[in-house]
Amino acid sequence: MSAETTAVKFPLTASAAPVAAERRAQVLAAPGFGKHFTDHMATATWTPEDGWHDTAVVPYGPLSLDPAAAVLHYAQEVFEGMKAYRREDGSVWAFRPAANAARMARSARRLALPEVPEQMFLEAVTSLVRADVEWVPSGGESSLYLRPFMVATEAFLGVRSAREVKFLVIASPAGSYFTGGVKPVSIWLSQEYTRAALGGTGSAKCGGNYAASLAAQEEAAAHGCDQVCFLDAVEHRWVEELGGMNLFFVHDDGTIVTPELTGTILEGITRASILELAKDLGHEVVERRVGVDEWREGVASGRITEVFACGTAAVVTPVGRLVSPEGEVVHGDVAGPVTTAVRRTLLDVQYGRAADPHGWTTRLV
Structure with missing residues (x-):
């Protein structure tokens, strides 16, 4: 499935109940890995008729999936793993995000999923990090772990590529992998x-x-x-x-x-x-x-x-x-x-x- 090239934006719908600053500070002091999540997530929907649409950054929360959603039965899904790093001057940077976008496109082709255009992938990641920038930890080897992923959401039990797909990006603060020093x-x-x-x-x-x-x-x-x-x-x-x-x-x-x-x-x-x-x-x-x-x-x-x-x-x-x-x-x-x-x-x-x-x-x- 060919990638689209039209510029896509992810407008923000701010969470009405963000994590309190005190609680967020506690999490960032000892985040672990993959245990805590930021206030928002990026999301988009794909169908053959409309391509990628309904792009937005919305409050983090559960997904509503039909029990017949293809991902639950045939595992039609792909994902990525990347990080955002806070530097000493307070700025936040990503490392080779275009490479993650390209790999996700390759994975999508293999799993018969629609490709997320590079510009859309990068915009989703950037929009989410900007919305939740206070969740990016600092010090040591801490970072904000980013998980872009795509799942087949069409409610259909026939064995074919799904005709409705969701793309999302969630984020989780991560501490140093080696808390006591690098160990073999x-x-x-x-x-x-x-x-x-x-x-x-x-x-x-x-x-x-x-x-x-x-x-x-x-x-x-x-x-x-x-x-x-x-x-x-x-x-x-x-x-x-x-x-x-x-x-x-x-x-x-x-x-x-x-x-x-x-x-x-x-x-x-x-x-x-x-x-x-x-x-x-x-x-x-x-x-x-x-x-x-x-x-x-x-x-x-x-x-x-x-x-x-x-x-x-x-x-x-x-x-x-x-x-x-x-x-x-x-x-x-x-x-x-x-x-x-x-x-x-x-x-x-x-x-x-x-x-x-x-x-x-x-x-x-």
Whole structure:
């Protein structure tokens, strides 16, 4: 479905009962992640006849869905994850929002949903942040997490793409992912479950991929691990990604290797940014297939010196150990120098503490 290009505005209907300033201050002091939500949300409706319409920023609240809504039966939905960052001067910025808009359009095509035009996506995000700017926290690695998403709302049980769709953006203040300092995570190697197969939805950001990863995540927790790593669905030997993060391997010659995008791995925006920033830091960056045996043998021989994961929530996360029925591969209990440098460089750009040579940041307020 083709993207529309007409400029779209999101007029504000202010909440009649916003969260009291005192209560908001309490939330911002210890927001956690995904537990509290701002006073408003952006919303729009799509139908084949009218395209995108009824765009607005309205008070945050429950949605009214028919029990036959297609999203409840056939999981026709996609979403994005991004952040707004408050800088030292009080201004609020987004990091590569156009990349989120482009990825959501790709996901929508795969799930047979209408594309949200880039201008409309950016306007929805900007309008919501401006309406709820007092909810953007400051200090440390805090941010306002933004969740644009699209769901099929047509009440119809036939198996086809829906003819009524809702696009929304909600926002939630988020604290530092690592409250006690950056700590390496433990990874369980899933050998019973796979995340995605060629021709499937692995490269789309849709809820079904995450639902399918939960059983493996529970298995990881049962083995005392923080995250789960998935292998390819055909040979069960190629490293793909974690439940919600991409992986990088640092070699002893300074080369940084990450699994190539084969159609089964989500193209993370943090991943793409690290590919560029690592080059800026003087590293050779290689995208290719990485076997789990190479991972094990590389750590044992010293060829692989660091492993880290990346994603919107945790930014860059060092990997401390890989656990499987065959035993453990131990990387260490502190973040390595390359992981630390990449993480610091990325955060400095996001929070405006360093120059932005790639033009990735966009001022919202």
